Amino acid sequence: MAYLTDVANAFLWLFNFLILPATTYGSTLALGALGVTLVFGILRFANFAHGDMMAFGTMISLIGVEFLNRLGIFTYPIPAGLLFLPVAIILTAILAIALDRTVYRYYRSIKSPPVVMLMASIGVMFLLNGLIRLIKGPELQIFNARRIFPANKIDTVELIERFGNRAVQTKTDFVTQEKVVQVTEPEFVFFTVHDFKQATGLSEGFGLDLIQVLTVALAVTLFIALYWFLMRTRLGKGMRAFSDNEDLALLSGIDPRRIVTWTWLITGALAAIAGTIYGLDKGYKPFTYFQMVLPIFAATIVGGIGKPQGAIVGGYLVAFSEIMITANYKKVANYLLPEKWEVEGNLQLLGTEYKFSVSFLLLVIVLLLRPSGIFRGKVI
């Protein structure tokens, strides 16, 4: 019985520190990789600006949160950032199409080789990099809505009852020297690790909040929607045909301009969603999105570039490998192994600071063993 508890504890630790974070992170990567793979399939170049398109969309959602802050509206339990996601989707899609019209279309018209398109996308990446830093700054900003009320106009007790002690702070305004109440809207939590431990009496547990559930639910919904779009609609089939054989698509009367516009529209929307759900969880920091291009490309190529199902599998594969290889299994070992074998040091293959190298390792292994990726995508 005691051993059974140990096994349960070990599993719960793995669930809380590995499976849950890898699933949410994997969802973001999969959505990002879907955008990259669509652009590669249709436009035949690797779009390095995708991470910054994600950052752009996230920034729009964040600006929406600040707008709500000014108005002093509470949206709890719905994350404020999510309310502005539709706006972010529209603006990012417009950005993507505008970039195509101003940059990529020219290179297409002169039939540039893919490597030139790739270099152009790196230029776009730096442009967006600068643009988003100019608008919203380079530092980490969180999505939790933070609202300030004059102390005499708000019922502090009611706020504490609603959002908890830690969310409500009484301060003195720096300029006016008046007493104010600052409310940081918390994330809606189904249950915390603490709740779980108390309910079960185990020493390990896991917590679940709305954003984690939303991330996975949104990702799965989008996977299904995209699959349906590509497999069942005329336009989706046209996109697949165009990706499969461009010349024959032209001979069938498929209009390349329409296909390209829709590709950017979908890519922009996916980027805004992937970026925002990641930001809701981890906060918005431009550099993080810039860095995320690496695991996203690894996911795309590992799954098979140009194959949507590959992007999804690749996204989760990269996320799980990253977290599995950098996780510290000390606790799991101590739960499962006999007491005399107790581990005192760390039981970790790689430090978390090396997590990006994991995507590359995976990439190298896949390229050596199966160059076209898991789902036999295009060979680059």
Place this chain on the structure above:
Amino acid sequence: MTLLNARKLVGGYNSMMILSDCSIEVAAGEVVVMVGPNGAGKTTVMKAILGMINLTGGSVIFKGEDVTSLPPQSRVVRGMAMVPQNHNVFTGLSIEENLEMGAYLRKDDYSASLEQVFGLFPVLREKRTQVAGELSGGQRQQLAVGRALMTQPDLLMLDEPTAGVSPIVMNEIFDQVLRIRDQGIGILIVEQNARQALSIADVGYVLVNGKNRHTAKGSELLNNPDVRQSFLG
């Protein structure tokens, strides 16, 4: 009635001039076969008719309309269809989806055309949900022709439809070409298997160095000593 009248075509790729003076006529319900040595510009003629290369001279009249300056898209809409020699199916799409892509521009109900194609090539109906990349060479050719027929063309151009298929399949394909012709479609074929192709041709053209060398009924070309010696071996 003359369906296609390509007159005095001059052109090629960038700096390479391939067609110097080439004229082709195709009437509705007629099989026209182009033969000639490698590099004579047979495929280039087809590309020129469809508008896939830039012409420096000559004109293409299709159904009485001058289409010389129109892009390939517009010519497809007007009723031209072409089956390229290679990469002529969407390998990642199912057979049914391949045929649907042929009907991409059609707003009407195309199920009748689908039935017609399945009637012509029964094997495609059997394998309709299978991915086109898994088909054999002959079946692939049939699918490629099927896709082109789905556009409801008046002119069907086939670039070496029997390349790389067995003799039995080759006869089958020529047989099907005749059945398509009987529906009133004009057919222009470029062929390596010149003897067999000319035997089903209403009109045959022999092309050399981008110029017409001989033009005659298919049977006459087969009996022409010069043609026999140079091109039929």
